[in-house]
Amino acid sequence: MEPAETLELQCALAWPPVTGERLGNWWLRAADGFTGRANSALAIGDPGLPLAGALDRVCDFAHSHGLDPMVQTVKGGALEPALADLGWAPNVAHEAGHEVSVLLGPPGGPAETSRILEEPTFGWWELCAGTSEPSEAARHVLTTAPALGYGVAEVGTETVGAVRGAVVDDVVHVSRLAVLPAYRRKGLAVDLMAAAGAWGAARGATRCALQVSVTNAPALALYERLGFTEHHRYRYWVPAAASCEDRSS
Incomplete structure (x- = not known):
């Protein structure tokens, strides 16, 4: 390791x-x-x-x-x-x-309905930054990296889930995974993770990295089901x- x-x-x-x-x-x-x-x-x-x-x-x-x-x-x-x-x-x-907790797992994919965009949308910003008008600092952090993808899950014209993927070397770093409360427990988080993983794999990533607070039990349980294990803290x-x-x- x-x-x-x-x-x-x-x-x-x-x-x-x-x-x-x-x-x-x-x-x-x-x-x-x-x-x-x-x-x-x-x-x-x-x-x-x-x-x-x-x-x-x-x-x-x-x-x-x-x-x-x-x-x-x-x-x-x-x-x-x-x-x-x-x-x-x-x-x-x-x-x-x-x-x-820093977790490592397989890239996963393919997704069923979620897709990865080249540019963030208003709906993506709302879910990943909490506002459609992020600060300059938030905009910089979330849109600056060697390779970036902006994942969305949509119902009609509404963005109901979102995620950020960034590839560095052979790792796709996944963050800001969010699903609107009314659409949780419908498999959207899993589908967004699959989309981000497949997108990263297409850009040379062989593994996926996540960073999750040790107090976030639901997220840790989700990632364990997806095959992630703790690398370090x-x-x-x-x-x-x-x-x-x-x-x-």
Whole structure:
């Protein structure tokens, strides 16, 4: 099995921030607060300077972009004890869940009715971003990647389900799967996953990656039925207030 760090880097490229800065092998990211992944420091590998100094840079970068500092780590990795020693702690208050399961499975497909579009529609935006008029940051994150497809399930002229697919190397990264409440339990989520998988396979993907909060039991059960298994988990960490003062002003 490949290292967790390798898969994390592939997933990160499928979810690019508006602004990024490299710190050694770390990636400092900002996207006006749209999602934790795009607004945290991906702490993979060597930052090129002692950890305390690297975390100071993380804090300064975040504050300069109006963000609360946050670090994304592989759970159980060597970095986590060192973070704890420096006063950082898991961000248990993170709205979308601070601990995330990264799943791998087969691309799947073909779909029965869902289709993949080259451009997002108003209906796709409504389901995947919660609005047909997304912020510039949300638009950037969701429409920037090496190869992108926008999956929709439709009933008549209404978009009732949607999903995002992004291919990086041999992985199709699937995200933002959503189905309107009135149309759930009708197989649409499975069909959207099949559409995204088949689309990715046609572009060289041999496996599908998903990132799901460990508290999202229904989603985890769905993906288990589709043949996905957990590869690793990641967590978000935040500093004690006194150890990360805002020096941007």
